[in-house]
Amino acid sequence: MSTPVLELSGISKTFGAVRALSEVDFHVAPGEVVALLGDNGAGKSTLVKVIAGAHAADSGGTISWEGEPVSIDSPSDAQRLGIATIYQDLALCDNLDIVANLFLGNEELHFPGTLDEVAMESRARELLDSLSVRIPSLRVPVASLSGGQRQIIAIARSLLGQPRVVMLDEPTAALGVAQTAQVLDLIERLRDQGLGVVLISHNMADVRAVADRAVVLRLGRNAGDFPIAETSYEEIVAAITGAADNPVTRRSERADTPAAATKDH
Amino acid sequence: MTQQTHLTSEAPDTSTAPAPADPRLLTTAASPRGWLQALKRNLRGGELGPLPVIVGLILIAVVFQSMNDRFLSPQNLSNLTVQIAAIGLMTTGVIMVLLLGEIDLSVGSVAGLSAGVLGVLAVRYGVNEWLAILIAVVAGLLVGLLHGVIFAKVGVPAFVVTLAGLLGWQGLHLFLMGQDGSINTSPNGPIALLTQTYFVPLVGWGVVAIALACYLVSVLAAEAKRRRAGLPCKKAPEVALRTLLLALPLAGGAWVLNQYKGVPLAFLIFVGFVVSLDLVLRKTRYGRMVYAVGGNAEAARRAGINVDLIRVSVFAIASALASLGGIMLVSRNFAASVSTGAGEELMMAIAAAVIGGTSLFGGRGNAYSALLGGLVLGAISSGLLLLQMDTSVRFMITAAVLLVAVILDAASRRGRKTHARGGA
Numbered sequence: 240m241s242t243p244v245l246e247l248s249g250i251s252k253t254f255g256a257v258r259a260l261s262e263v264d265f266h267v268a269p270g271e272v273v274a275l276l277g278d279n280g281a282g283k284s285t286l287v288k289v290i291a292g293a294h295a296a297d298s299g300g301t302i303s304w305e306g307e308p309v310s311i312d313s314p315s316d317a318q319r320l321g322i323a324t325i326y327q328d329l330a331l332c333d334n335l336d337i338v339a340n341l342f343l344g345n346e347e348l349h350f351p352g353t354l355d356e357v358a359m360e361s362r363a364r365e366l367l368d369s370l371s372v373r374i375p376s377l378r379v380p381v382a383s384l385s386g387g388q389r390q391i392i393a394i395a396r397s398l399l400g401q402p403r404v405v406m407l408d409e410p411t412a413a414l415g416v417a418q419t420a421q422v423l424d425l426i427e428r429l430r431d432q433g434l435g436v437v438l439i440s441h442n443m444a445d446v447r448a449v450a451d452r453a454v455v456l457r458l459g460r461n462a463g464d465f466p467i468a469e470t471s472y473e474e475i476v477a478a479i480t481g482a483a484d485n486p487v488t489r490r491s492e493r494a495d496t497p498a499a500a501t502k503d504h
Numbered sequence: 505m506t507q508q509t510h511l512t513s514e515a516p517d518t519s520t521a522p523a524p525a526d527p528r529l530l531t532t533a534a535s536p537r538g539w540l541q542a543l544k545r546n547l548r549g550g551e552l553g554p555l556p557v558i559v560g561l562i563l564i565a566v567v568f569q570s571m572n573d574r575f576l577s578p579q580n581l582s583n584l585t586v587q588i589a590a591i592g593l594m595t596t597g598v599i600m601v602l603l604l605g606e607i608d609l610s611v612g613s614v615a616g617l618s619a620g621v622l623g624v625l626a627v628r629y630g631v632n633e634w635l636a637i638l639i640a641v642v643a644g645l646l647v648g649l650l651h652g653v654i655f656a657k658v659g660v661p662a663f664v665v666t667l668a669g670l671l672g673w674q675g676l677h678l679f680l681m682g683q684d685g686s687i688n689t690s691p692n693g694p695i696a697l698l699t700q701t702y703f704v705p706l707v708g709w710g711v712v713a714i715a716l717a718c719y720l721v722s723v724l725a726a727e728a729k730r731r732r733a734g735l736p737c738k739k740a741p742e743v744a745l746r747t748l749l750l751a752l753p754l755a756g757g758a759w760v761l762n763q764y765k766g767v768p769l770a771f772l773i774f775v776g777f778v779v780s781l782d783l784v785l786r787k788t789r790y791g792r793m794v795y796a797v798g799g800n801a802e803a804a805r806r807a808g809i810n811v812d813l814i815r816v817s818v819f820a821i822a823s824a825l826a827s828l829g830g831i832m833l834v835s836r837n838f839a840a841s842v843s844t845g846a847g848e849e850l851m852m853a854i855a856a857a858v859i860g861g862t863s864l865f866g867g868r869g870n871a872y873s874a875l876l877g878g879l880v881l882g883a884i885s886s887g888l889l890l891l892q893m894d895t896s897v898r899f900m901i902t903a904a905v906l907l908v909a910v911i912l913d914a915a916s917r918r919g920r921k922t923h924a925r926g927g928a
Contacts, residue, residue, distance in 0.1 A: 314805075314806060314808070315808055318808060326806070330800070330802060330803035330806045330807070331800070331803055332795070332796045332799035332800045332803050332804065332867070333799055333800065333867075334798070334800075334868055335792075335795060335796060335799055339795075339796075343792070343796055343804070343807040343809070344793075344796075344804070344807030344808040345807070345808070346789050346792060348789060352788045352789050352790060353787050353788050353789075354787055354788060354789060354792060356726075357726070357729045357730055357733050357735065360730075360733070360735050361733045361734070361735060364735070376736075
C-alpha cells in the first residue's frame with residue numbers, strides 16, 4: 240500500500256473530565272476510501288474535528304502529512320494542507336445562490352476585490368457537469384434545493400480547493416435512493432482521482448459499497464481496522480458494539496438470514 | 505396560474521447554443537407577457553423586491569397631493585431630497601449592520617457626537633472646516649471600531665454594546681458641547697455648503713446621462729461576457745426595459761429638481777453613497793462576505809471567512825456613515841447643538857432601512873432600501889408639515905408604515921419558506 244497521505248498516531252482529546260479520544264491511531268492513503276465507524280459517542284466526530292482543525296488535540300499524539308509531522312491548530316491549517324471536510328449540517332448559506340456558496344471564501348476575482356461572476360458561474364457549471372449533477376439554475380438560493388442537491392453542492396464546494404483528503408460526515412443520511420447512489424458514485428470518482436476519502440456513516444450498506452477499509456472506534460479508542468472485502472458485517476458490528484453478543488447478531492440468528500437484518504438497519 | 509414551461513428558450517441568434525436549458529427551469533419569454541409572468545411568480549414566491557415601497561410612495565404622493573397641491577411642487581420635492589440626506593446616510597450604515605443580522609442603536613448618538621466634534625473643532629478651535637469634517641468622520645469610525653471589537657471579540661450582544669453606545673456617546677456629546685448647548689457654524693463655509701449647494705441644470709442632466717450610460721455599458725458588457733461563456737443571459741429587450749425603468753425616475757427627478765434650484769449636492773452625496781454601497785455589497789468579495797456572515801455565520805467561518813473582521817468592519821463603517829449624517833445635520837441647521845442626533849434620528853434611520861425592504865433577520869436587503877425608505881419617511885413628514893399636522897400625527901403614521909413594512913417582511917419570509925427560497 241502506498242504511504243499514507245495523512246497519519247495520526249496516539250491522538251487524545253479531553254473535554255473537561257471526559258476523555259473523548261484516547262491514543263487513537265488513524266491513517267488514510269491516496270486513492271483509498273476509509274470508513275470511520277462507531278456507535279454514538281464513540282469519538283468519530285471528535286476525531287474528524289481534530290483532523291479538520293476545529294478542535295486541537297491534546298499534546299502527546301502526532302499528526303503527519305505525507306510523512307512530515309505537522310500541527311493542525313485551526314480550520315485554515317487543515318485547508319492549507321489539503322484537507323476538506325463536509326459536515327453533516329452542510330454549512331451552506333441559505334440566502335446565497337449556488338455559485339456564491341460554491342466559491343464562498345474562495346471567490347474568483349478580476350481587479351482587486353471585485354467578483355468575477357462569469358468565471359465563477361462557468362466553473363461551477365463545469366464542475367457540476369463533471370459530477371453529472373443537473374440543477375436547473377445556478378442562481379437560485381440554496382434554500383430552494385433538495386437535501387441531495389445540497390449535499391452535492393457541499394461536496395462540490397470542497398473539491399474547488401483541490402484537496403488531497405476529503406472527509407464526509409454522514410453524506411447519505413438524509414438522501415433518497417437515487418441521490419445516495421449519486422453521492423456514492425461521487426465518492427468513487429474522488430477515489431479514482433487519487434484522493435483520500437474518509438467516510439463517516441451509519442449506513443453499513445454504503446460503507447460496504449464504497450469503502451476499502453473500516454476503522455472502528457469504541458468509547459474513544461481504536462476497536463479495529465478491517466479490510467472491507469474480507470470482513471463480514473457481523474465482525475464489524477461486533478467491533479462497534481464491543482461484543483459478539485449484540486442486538487444485531489441476536490436478531491440475525493432469529494431471522495436466520497443476515498440480509499434481513501441488514502435491510503432493517 | 506398555469507405555469508407552462510417555455511421550451512423556446514434559446515433565441516435563434518445565439519449560434520453558440522449552450523447546453524439546452526434544463527426543462528424544469530421556467531424560462532422567461534422576452535415579451536411583456538413573459539416579464540409579467542416572471543413578476544407574478546416572484547411575488548408569489550415572496551420576492552417582493554422594491555415593489556411595495558414604490559407602490560407606497562405613489563400612494564403617499566397621490567394622497568398628499570390631493571390634500572395640498574404644493575406637495576409635488578419642485579420646491580417641496582427639492583427640500584425633501586435635502587432633508588432626507590442626513591438620516592439617509594445614517595440609514596445606509598444601519599443597513600450594513602442589519603445585513604449581518606445585528607442592530608446598531610447608537611447611530612443617533614454617534615451622529616450627535618460627530619456633530620459636537622465638528623462644531624467644537626471648527627468654531628471653538630478654529631480648525632479648517634474640511635479637516636474638522638475629516639476628524640469628525642474618523643471619530644465616528646473609531647467609535648464603530650470599538651463597538652465592533654466589543655461585539656465580535658468579547659462577544660457582548662450588539663444590542664447591548666450599541667445601547668451602551670447610545671447612552672455613552674450622547675453623554676460625551678453633551679460634555680463636549682459644554683454650557684452653551686449650541687455652536688453656530690459659519691453660514692458660508694464648506695460645512696454649510698454641503699447642504700446649500702445646488703448644481704446648474706446641465707450638471708444634473710450630465711449626472712443622469714453618465715449614470716445611465718454607465719449602467720447600460722456595464723450591463724451590455726456583462727451580458728456579452730456571459731453569452732461568450734455560454735451562460736444564460738438577458739436578452740436585448742429586457743436590458744432595454746430595465747434601462748428605461750431606471751431612466752424614468754432619474755430623468756424625472758433631474759427635471760423636477762432643475763425646476764427649482766437644481767440638483768442639491770447633499771442629495772447627490774447621499775445617492776452616491778447608496779450606489780457605492782450597493783456596488784460594494786453586490787460586486788465585491790467584501791460584500792459577499794457580509795451577506796454570508798448575515799446568512800449563516802458558522803458557514804462563513806468554515807468557509808475561511810474572518811467573521812470577526814467582517815463584523816468589526818461593518819460596525820466601523822456604520823458609525824462612520826452615522827458621523828457623515830451628523831455632519832449633514834450640522835450643515836442644514838448651521839449649528840451643532842445638544843439635540844443634534846438626540847431625537848428621532850435613530851428611530852427614523854432604522855425604520856427607513858426596514859421600510860425600504862432590508863430584513864431584520866440578516867442576510868437579505870440592499871443599499872437602495874436607504875433611498876426608498878428615506879423617501880417614504882421624508883415624504884410623510886414633508887406632507888404632514890404642509891398640512892400643518894403635529895409631530896404626534898407624524899409619529900403615529902410613521903409607526904403604521906413601519907408596521908406594514910415589517911408585516912410584509914414577515915409575510916414574504918413565510919412566502920419564501922413555502923416556496924423554498926430561503927427563509928432567512
